[in-house]
Amino acid sequence: MSVQQVHATLERLSNLLRVEAREQGAHEGLLPVQLEALHYLFQCNRYSDTVQGVSEYLGQTKGTVSQTLKVLQSRELLEKKPDMKDRRLVHLKITRKGRRLLTNVVPARFLVEALDGKQTGEVDQLADLLRSLLRDAQAARQMKTFGACKTCRFNESAGSGYRCGLTGESLSKPDTERICREHQYPIACEG
Amino acid sequence: MSVQQVHATLERLSNLLRVEAREQGAHEGLLPVQLEALHYLFQCNRYSDTVQGVSEYLGQTKGTVSQTLKVLQSRELLEKKPDMKDRRLVHLKITRKGRRLLTNVVPARFLVEALDGKQTGEVDQLADLLRSLLRDAQAARQMKTFGACKTCRFNESAGSGYRCGLTGESLSKPDTERICREHQYPIACEG
DNA sequence: TCATTTTAGTATCGAGTCGATACTTTATAT
């Protein structure tokens, strides 16, 4: 069965990412899961930069994530900013230092080198296949998709920019390329 | 850059595998890393079923792996058998119980469902692309490849079967489909 | 309006990971 092959290879690549993250993180005194959290905050939009958001993204409990973030905050890699409207919420803003650290670690060196020799078309094809696999896998698990707004069913174009149909707020083009915890793909026409 | 896209998507798939392993493992009282070790022993050949082998595969120290295996042994998912020739070596043989447990967890349900809708050709294409990526990534990190003997430069055909050019021992067809810690791809003709 | 419920986040505890270090035993090299 080819599915087993896919599983085995993905597991191996996953292990590679983890080992690499452990090594790179060790230089900075950070652990893989802390880098993952930071990477999420690096990518997500202003509706998603909360403890709850990270928790859903990583598949860990709020308590666990709260601890993780405390470490990142103490290293000044992120700042906590209370929400002005809902005072239960805390927005997690990655700092310049956090951004700098992250861009040293992502994308992983071995991925850059591995994809370096390939043609642009090949890399794009790989990215597309992986995204398609991820999308189907997330559908199978009935979990949140955490896609970018530009691929979301609630995203509408509004004049020169865009608007989120859920919040009603307007979005800039860069906004629509950040990932969101409320993201949903358009409903398929067939079936 | 598309490499970032690939990294992000791989990281996400990696997280999915891990969350799934945590859930499935929890049913049996096992942790992700323990399942990974068991999966390796499920796939590897008789030259590779040692503590050192698992250690290299997982990228963890011998001591750490030794602990992991002690748990698996206590659950009767594997047996330790001392090597007859080199008495330092211990071979780790997965039990029937271990095999049964593993086949319930691998391949992950979400992968089976995700690939279910696709055509065989598509799945094979994905498997090939992933393997190619893995191979290049491993080359970039200059690490062991842990491929199957049938793709190894030391594998020779011998009469009706095969032979390992390193050990000189003969291999059956199923043998050549198991992964090996001494595996090396053939040297590329060009470059 | 005021009590109830829900949601965001934090704190603490215990089981378990993982690397570092130190150790034993056996094989190999000089």
Place this chain on the structure above:
DNA sequence: ATATAAAGTATCGACTCGATACTAAAATGA
């Protein structure tokens, strides 16, 4: 024959992660 290398184990400490219990703020609703 002795030194060195390699396979494996044991122990310790820093850290992960989920479970549980908690506070505070928002939403619900009679």
